[in-house]
Amino acid sequence: MENTNILEIQGLCKKYEDFELRDVSFALPKGYIMGFVGQNGSGKTTTIRSILNMARLDSGKISIFGLDSVKDSIVIKERLGVVFDSLYLAEHLSIRQIEQQLKPFYKNWDSKEFARRIEEFDLPDNKRVGDFSKGMKMKLMIAVALSHGAELIILDEPTSGLDPVARDELLDILGEYIEDENRGVLFSTHITADVERIADYVTILHNGKVWYTGTKDDLTENYAVLKGDEKDIPADVMPKLIGFHAYRNGFEALIRSDDLAGLPASLEYEKASIDEILVYIAKEDKHERDSARRKV
Amino acid sequence: MKEILRVARFDFLTAGPTMLAAYGLICLMALVIGLFFSPLMYAVMLILAPLFVIPLESFAERSEFRKLYGILPVRRKSITRGRFLFLYLCHFVPEILALLLVRLSVILQLWRFLPAVSSDMKSIIEETFDPKSTQIFTIMIGIFTVICVMFSYMQMMGQIFGLENEMKIIMGTLTVITVVCIAFFTLSEHGIIPQLQVPDSTSLSAAQAIRFGIVCNLGVAALNKIFCEITAAKVAKREL
Numbered sequence A: 001m002e003n004t005n006i007l008e009i010q011g012l013c014k015k016y017e018d019f020e021l022r023d024v025s026f027a028l029p030k031g032y033i034m035g036f037v038g039q040n041g042s043g044k045t046t047t048i049r050s051i052l053n054m055a056r057l058d059s060g061k062i063s064i065f066g067l068d069s070v071k072d073s074i075v076i077k078e079r080l081g082v083v084f085d086s087l088y089l090a091e092h093l094s095i096r097q098i099e100q101q102l103k104p105f106y107k108n109w110d111s112k113e114f115a116r117r118i119e120e121f122d123l124p125d126n127k128r129v130g131d132f133s134k135g136m137k138m139k140l141m142i143a144v145a146l147s148h149g150a151e152l153i154i155l156d157e158p159t160s161g162l163d164p165v166a167r168d169e170l171l172d173i174l175g176e177y178i179e180d181e182n183r184g185v186l187f188s189t190h191i192t193a194d195v196e197r198i199a200d201y202v203t204i205l206h207n208g209k210v211w212y213t214g215t216k217d218d219l220t221e222n223y224a225v226l227k228g229d230e231k232d233i234p235a236d237v238m239p240k241l242i243g244f245h246a247y248r249n250g251f252e253a254l255i256r257s258d259d260l261a262g263l264p265a266s267l268e269y270e271k272a273s274i275d276e277i278l279v280y281i282a283k284e285d286k287h288e289r290d291s292a293r294r295k296v
Numbered sequence B: 001m002k003e004i005l006r007v008a009r010f011d012f013l014t015a016g017p018t019m020l021a022a023y024g025l026i027c028l029m030a031l032v033i034g035l036f037f038s039p040l041m042y043a044v045m046l047i048l049a050p051l052f053v054i055p056l057e058s059f060a061e062r063s064e065f066r067k068l069y070g071i072l073p074v075r076r077k078s079i080t081r082g083r084f085l086f087l088y089l090c091h092f093v094p095e096i097l098a099l100l101l102v103r104l105s106v107i108l109q110l111w112r113f114l115p116a117v118s119s120d121m122k123s124i125i126e127e128t129f130d131p132k133s134t135q136i137f138t139i140m141i142g143i144f145t146v147i148c149v150m151f152s153y154m155q156m157m158g159q160i161f162g163l164e165n166e167m168k169i170i171m172g173t174l175t176v177i178t179v180v181c182i183a184f185f186t187l188s189e190h191g192i193i194p195q196l197q198v199p200d201s202t203s204l205s206a207a208q209a210i211r212f213g214i215v216c217n218l219g220v221a222a223l224n225k226i227f228c229e230i231t232a233a234k235v236a237k238r239e240l
Helices: A044-051 A073-078 A095-105 A111-120 A134-147 A164-177 A192-198 A216-222 A274-286 B002-036 B039-047 B054-062 B065-071 B076-108 B119-128 B135-161 B163-189 B206-236
Strands: A005-015 A020-029 A033-037 A059-064 A080-083 A152-156 A184-189 A201-206 A209-215 A223-228 A242-247 A250-256 A268-271
Touching: A005 A044, A005 A184, A020 A044, A020 A059, A020 A184, A020 A201, A033 A044, A033 A192, A033 A274, A044 A059, A044 A152, A044 A184, A073 A080, A080 A134, A080 B065, A095 A111, A095 A134, A095 B002, A111 A134, A134 A164, A152 A164, A164 A184, A164 A192, A184 A192, A192 A274, A201 A216, A201 A274, A209 A216, A216 A223, A216 A274, A223 A274, A242 A274, A250 A274, B002 B039, B002 B054, B002 B076, B039 B076, B039 B135, B054 B065, B076 B135, B076 B206, B135 B163, B135 B206
Parallel strands: A020 A209, A033 A184, A033 A201, A080 A152, A152 A184
Antiparallel strands: A005 A020, A005 A059, A201 A209, A223 A250, A223 A268, A242 A250
8 A cells, every 4th residue: 555644753762961852753644734843942853853864863763755764865855855944055155056056966956947936936146145034045945945856845943033924925835835745844833823824734742752743623623721710620620631820810721622521611611722732731841830829 | 976076066166166266366376477487386276275175164064064964865974075075186186287387387488588587596497497307396296295184184183073173183283293203303313213214306306206296196095085984984973
């Protein structure tokens, strides 16, 4: 049977002195965009570096296009496009000079496509790329990725520091790119609005572990923000609350939608956004139970 | 091999655009002076060859090539090997060019057309254009050998121990060289080891000079390769 996952991570573990990725597993099917979210330091970049074979795996397996990320690294990189949060190209060179540098490395490099993208993105050829704005640098990296026929694009925090117009343009480009159903996008960010807008799948990483992986719709449907008076919470529900936070006028917490059944009518709930989910996960971690009593 | 050549080309295209114009101008000046006054002037081409190598690390750091190396479809060892090949070519090509220009200058003897040159000056210039002399040839080879080995060594140490430790590496290396030299001369002064007989470069025949040139070039290439493989083995183990 044909493998429909363009990217598959199984049991990835990676230990550093002050940080650890623990049993990270998720899969991105062909034709979809996955938002890879989590707080700063949750392990998103380490996971991406592991996918790119820039970091060594302690254990686990990463398959891209059904190939092994370590053994078949060269073949994979021919078919992979990467956009980092900052430019990785020679800042003192022009676009034309950068193309001369990169072209020989890719068998499928298409100069006409590169020229077309540069024109489409309105990037000047007579300027050093180091002098480009952040949005222009990001577009240049996208143009490079698209000019060698990348089937999977990995973006590591590409929208951080971008103005709303540039962010919108990037999301449009990714939307257009994914129209070909044999491609995929892994999009790491902590700007959850971008994920809400374009992602089909979401993986939430928290403290080096996968907290959630699945479709975006399942995520937002499976969690709700519960509000009301603390006294109304049934004793058996209390341990199920995530990121419980008591205020002067009541409490707020995240709860799984399955656990909503049978709650008293005095407790209100609403669908949780990805942003809210991330905030409550962080609160749960800090054990912030009661801000009203702490603030004297 | 193709991968290594691609990386060497990548390095040339990184440093080339900023350095080529300045280097070309200097070569042109060296050519004019070399043709009319002294072919020894072509040594400038060798001395300034590292201009293409020195800025590479700072370009790489500023432009975050660490990330680019992580996404290019090329093996980690090929990146190091490409860098050492580029470094070697940066010295080898100017060496060959300089030697050809020395030969051309000696053949053309253009100094004869210089107006109003004093006889003392004339004899000095004439000496440097002597077709039988192998002195300039051996000096060029010597400069190439010293500079290329030095930069290959610094490249190895810089990549292994980090650029931030460059000053320490230079000081450490100079200290070791000084101690070894002092020990060598002290021991040979006291007859404990035989004194080193340095051949007089002015008395070398053409055949001897060519042999000297071949041995030096092969030696430099071998040392470059050894430094390269040591560096590649160390660097490939690191994460990007």
